[in-house]
Amino acid sequence: MTKPSFDEFLAKNVEQSDRPEHMPQPQKELWSGIERAINAESPTNASQSSQQNRVDVWRQATAIAASTLVGMCAVYFSMKPATQSPVMQMSNYFEQQKQTLLVQYGSQPALTHDWQVQLQELEQAEQAIKTVLENDPENAALLQMLAQVYQQQLDLINRVHQPRWQQI
């Protein structure tokens, strides 16, 4: 049997993409998180809401501070002669961001006990990539990998301190 042309394949698959039997399914149960999220916002939880509001105000304040910092850094780097390598620039930005988060969540209990072990593993990955970058500082793939490891560290810190709905 001959393979259908690309246009035939495309037309058939696009047409099928709206049929449930051809749709991917989530691997996790998502409803309970949604249910908790909408119930957490109901008026019966007024006291929780007011507490949440205070937390939200704090988060907004820190978010504003963080974005101001990012903005200032962006201006700083755009005006500064490019004396630092991309790795250095990225590392400096990241360290500031990471410290801000760690201070922000300092007194807040984390959802998992082993998050620091996970963070340590990511830090080891960061070091390994930096070591390779020493010999090839402009390697775009490695820089992207480093950026992803940095992002994973920030995501981890955020995730264990800010429960997502499915974790509520």
Add this chain to the structure above:
Amino acid sequence: MLVDARDAFADDTLDELVLRTKQGDQVAFAALYEQCHQRVYALCLRLLADQAHAEDACQEVFVQLWHKVSQFNGQSKFTTWLHSVTSNVAISYLRKQKNWLTKVVSFENSGMDEASISLCGDLNGLDKLILKLPERARLVFVLHAVEGYRHEEIATMLGMAVGSSKSQYHRAKKLLQEWYEND
């Protein structure tokens, strides 16, 4: 004819569930979730190309839906409106994921690798290829070819020029064709 009748029945039920959800009926909302979560998740996965992010965004869509369902005025099909809400939530989710790091180094996120795609369950041939596309090409392709948005609308949604939307679409199509023919 059987398919048409089923569709009509499904739409009636959906309309009823939407109406009851508007009145604050959580049981109806749960049933609405049961009927629609797969299409919401599928669109999130196609746009975000990340299973965990798609699950998060899918939850976000339904939480927003609970609050915004009163805004649905019935002028379009509910599923059309739901797809529009989902696209906006997923795009906004993607923007939130882009922090200063990705902006500083201005990398375009590449698509999923084969191993991650295989973890997403049973995907059809096109979905498997879509998830491999680079981010901008993927977003434009899904919104235009699968969701039926015009390039002008996509340009507004994604904050890019109409010409860029068109060229990303052709880029996506070319890559998909290449992968399909070499498969």
